[in-house]
Amino acid sequence: MASMSSISVGLSGLRAAQAGLSVTGHNVSNSSVIGYTRQQAIQNDFSYRNLGSSPVGSLKMQAGLGTNVAQIRQLRNKFYDKAFREENSFGGYYYKKYTAGEEINNIIGELQSEYKAQDVIADVWNSLNEISKDPGAIETRSSFIQSCVTLLNKMQDINKSLFEYQLNLNQQVKKEVETINNLTSQIAELNKSIEQIEADGSRANDLRDARNNLLDELSGYIDIEIKETPVGNGGATRMDILFQGNELLVGNIQQKIGLKYCNGDYPFVEPVFTSSKDILPASDTSTPLFPNLAQEDLGTNSSSTKGSLKGLLVSRGEVIGNFDMKDDQIGNFSIPNVQKKIDTLVHEMVTLLNEKTKNGFGLDGNKGVEIFVRKSGAVGNETPGNYATLYTLDNLKINPALLEADGYNKLGFSTKAGDVGDNSIVLDILNEWKKERGNLEGASIDGYYKKIITDFAVKIQEDREKLESKLGVIDLAQNKRVTISGVSLDEELSNMLKFQHAYNSAAKIINVIDGMMDKVINGTGRVGI
Numbered sequence: 001m002a003s004m005s006s007i008s009v010g011l012s013g014l015r016a017a018q019a020g021l022s023v024t025g026h027n028v029s030n031s032s033v034i035g036y037t038r039q040q041a042i043q044n045d046f047s048y049r050n051l052g053s054s055p056v057g058s059l060k061m062q063a064g065l066g067t068n069v070a071q072i073r074q075l076r077n078k079f080y081d082k083a084f085r086e087e088n089s090f091g092g093y094y095y096k097k098y099t100a101g102e103e104i105n106n107i108i109g110e111l112q113s114e115y116k117a118q119d120v121i122a123d124v125w126n127s128l129n130e131i132s133k134d135p136g137a138i139e140t141r142s143s144f145i146q147s148c149v150t151l152l153n154k155m156q157d158i159n160k161s162l163f164e165y166q167l168n169l170n171q172q173v174k175k176e177v178e179t180i181n182n183l184t185s186q187i188a189e190l191n192k193s194i195e196q197i198e199a200d201g202s203r204a205n206d207l208r209d210a211r212n213n214l215l216d217e218l219s220g221y222i223d224i225e226i227k228e229t230p231v232g233n234g235g236a237t238r239m240d241i242l243f244q245g246n247e248l249l250v251g252n253i254q255q256k257i258g259l260k261y262c263n264g265d266y267p268f269v270e271p272v273f274t275s276s277k278d279i280l281p282a283s284d285t286s287t288p289l290f291p292n293l294a295q296e297d298l299g300t301n302s303s304s305t306k307g308s309l310k311g312l313l314v315s316r317g318e319v320i321g322n323f324d325m326k327d328d329q330i331g332n333f334s335i336p337n338v339q340k341k342i343d344t345l346v347h348e349m350v351t352l353l354n355e356k357t358k359n360g361f362g363l364d365g366n367k368g369v370e371i372f373v374r375k376s377g378a379v380g381n382e383t384p385g386n387y388a389t390l391y392t393l394d395n396l397k398i399n400p401a402l403l404e405a406d407g408y409n410k411l412g413f414s415t416k417a418g419d420v421g422d423n424s425i426v427l428d429i430l431n432e433w434k435k436e437r438g439n440l441e442g443a444s445i446d447g448y449y450k451k452i453i454t455d456f457a458v459k460i461q462e463d464r465e466k467l468e469s470k471l472g473v474i475d476l477a478q479n480k481r482v483t484i485s486g487v488s489l490d491e492e493l494s495n496m497l498k499f500q501h502a503y504n505s506a507a508k509i510i511n512v513i514d515g516m517m518d519k520v521i522n523g524t525g526r527v528g529i
Helices: 002-029 078-109 117-133 138-200 205-221 308-316 334-357 424-433 445-485 489-523
Strands: 039-045 048-053 060-064 067-074 225-231 236-243 246-250 257-261 269-273 372-374 396-398
Touching (some): 002 489, 078 205, 138 236, 138 246, 138 257, 138 269, 138 396, 205 308, 334 424, 424 445
Antiparallel strands (some): 225 236, 372 396
16 A cells, blocks of 8 residues: 555656646747746645654654645736736827827928918018008019918818818727727636636636736726626636726626717717717717816826827817817817917907908008908807807808909008008008917917917927836836746746656656565565566
8 A cells, every 4th residue: 555655646746747847838838928927836735644643742643645736827916917007008098199299290380391380471471561561562462362362271271180180080089999899898708718717726827818918908098997806616717897987897797888979060979888889979878988078187197197098089179179169168188279279370360450451441442351251151240159150260261352353452451542552551460460469378470370389399298208207117017027927938947957857756756666566566475586
């Protein structure tokens, strides 16, 4: 019996060493796989066989029955996982906000254009200055009309580019919502697979790696809270996911994210909790993921600046900004803020030129006409909130009367009919052009566009610094995870040698016992041997 027991002990050593070699080989073969977690074979003792009482005290004399592989565990640190995912969420927000800001800056700064908006604005002023020298000159008046045409075309092109980029971001929002739903579904499926495999005490470590990688990826899109819940008695766990107190995935029941229109005037969508695959109308009452995004505190010290989805929504906004919009409509939104400022600048220029010239007289002795007119809406019927009646960029055009062959005659630059040499109105416009204006944040007309670009560049720089800071913290958190979870080939080589020697030692023990038993069974009790 003792010999058989010893063989059993040796055999358990063989199995334990073989399991160690298998885990080591698995670690080495996956050392270059991103997101792989190093595994370790945990060994412990089998139960002991009592041989009797010890002569010392009440201790028992026992003999071990071998070695057991208790489990193949992953080497992970939950605290480091949580820290990484939180910082990854911050990084996702600032990455989207910074990259969107760079694109917006390219549009308003016209980095690829040789003829910039500031040059166009300066051309209008220069044309007026030339008219002030000779108010009756046909060439300078025609040049002024052309500079106004160019100004309006340039500003409308910029506004159009901003709107097109909003639509681009809108598409990105749709894609990210789809990705978030897909990731959550995959995590739910992995939860089920892991529960099934680990129900009998086995370990589905590779599936756990896949699940953790998906959780890492999901954390970049939205700010998630993860709760690991034990399932059954086999050691299996389920990952439940919460988003801002809402159950995104709990008990493997997924709450889907859908879309609805922000309002009825624009094509922009916002994410809401709904199972509908269609985009819901603005009147739908489904719970939004970000209920107060315009007014939410998103300063540099805010803890709410998480997730690339929120970064996209903040950059895109929910409206097309114009001068008449209230601050609570614009709020934190990047593009609408820029649109409002550009529209305000154009509105100030249009109002100044129209108001000064419409009461003057042209070269033909008749009352002057407005330089800019609305595409729709009657003059004098301005209604706040009704953009079709306002001097907004999308609703402006050059007065067709000025584009006629004798349009220069209709510019009302004279205070008296027939006084073609009068330049007082032009001088008044030039003087007002250079004045600081409250509606332009204390800047003049010719300086405000530069202020728009400069102020926005400062915000981009803030986002860039925050992004770089978060990327550094993300790298630090990842490095801490790698020190625990990463595969060290040197360490695995050492383990391989250790388990190989253990395997050889266990094999020698079995060989020795086998020889002893062979001698006892076949070599005793026979004469002459």
